[in-house]
Amino acid sequence: MDQSLLVFMAVAETRHFTRAAEALHMTQPAVSQHIQALESNIGTKLLDRSNKHVRLNKAGEIVYKHGKEIEGLYTRMQRLVDDLMHNASGMLSIGASYTFGEYVLPHAIAYLQVHYPLIKPTITIGNTKEISSLVAGGQLDIGIVEGELEHGKLYAEPLAKDRMYVVTASSHPFAAADDIDAVRLQQETWIVREEGSGTREVTERMFLERGLNPENRMVFGSTQIIKESVEAGLGISLLSHWAVRKEIALGTVSRLTVGGRPVERDFSLLTGMHQQHTKAAEVFIGILRERKGWPEQA
Structure with missing residues (x-):
């Protein structure tokens, strides 16, 4: 792989000529020469320089992105x-x-x-x-x-295929049930993942398909904290059976279907x-x- 491109990517990732030189076991003047050679070949400047650090300009961002792809292809070729x-x-x-x-x-x-x-x-x-x-x-x-x-x-x-279930604390009134009507979930406090999460996407789809629009919602950023919160009785959630299989086995949470079947993705x-x-x-x-x-x- 082209050495000047490798040096350029190191500078882009460290944002510093000296740190890039140390990482590559090169002198700083040698790093500068490689950058100058690459910029000459490309035909434009790739970095915005200041006393403290360097940053990619628009052209540099393009070269860096494609450089990473080239690096991946080169590595795969070698393997x-x-x-x-x-x-x-x-x-x-x-x-x-x-x-x-x-x-x-x-x-x-x-x-x-x-x-x-x-x-x-x-x-x-x-x-x-x-x-x-x-x-x-x-x-x-x-x-x-x-x-x-x-x-x-x-x-x-x-x-x-992943099967997803409504999950409650073992002490929750719904815990003894295997299945529940969707209408009974409307007034519950729901603990859901953040926007952009795949689990959140499936939860919103379930709400839409079953005519639910719960007013009481808490948004947490990880499945682990949702599981702990459900166990603590803060609310209920829709989670993958993979994520709660241990808690189900221990009896700390209960799972139930809605309308006789789990939600699948x-x-x-x-x-x-x-x-x-x-x-x-x-x-x-x-x-x-x-x-x-x-x-x-x-």
Whole structure:
């Protein structure tokens, strides 16, 4: 990969010539020369300089974005060449949205490590938009996200269905029921995720489909704090069965369906549309396809 482009990305990420030089084990004048050479080749300045730091200008932002994509392609090329002579091994970058990433993916990674210890996974957790962008840009090998997705650079394969239930404290009056009519949920205090969350999106869809518009709502920024709040009796919530399986087993919370069935949502496996997989990626994709019941099968 072009050395001047690598130096430029280091300067962009550290926002400082000296820190970039230290990270690259180079002298500061050498870093400056690489930046000047790249700017000369591109035909314009890429950085706004001040006494304290440097920042990307508009042209620099374009070069940095595409530089990261080139870096990802170069890394993948090297791994594919390495795979010709070795068994499945090396780095595997995986991205997942929050529910799958926090409650399901660790079990799949544990299985991977037992059977393929030479594969070294790294995990990125984010929302669907963030993960899909990273996969499309070649910065992640694989993505697992929820919801519908249309992206010209991505192939989306149905992977798993998630069942979601209304969750209450074990002391709540609804706790003894297995199912409940939607109308009885209208006056309850609902604890919901923040805007942009996949869980929040499904909750709002459930409200709409069942004619609910609860006035009492609390918005919390993580599933963990919602679970703790439900256990404490602050309110009820709609959560994935993956997220509350331990609490259900311990009897600290209860789950119930609305109208006789859980709320369902789909998770998809994302890969680059024209991306050639490394052996490590092929192995992990195979594991995900074969064991769609995570973590119940773990």
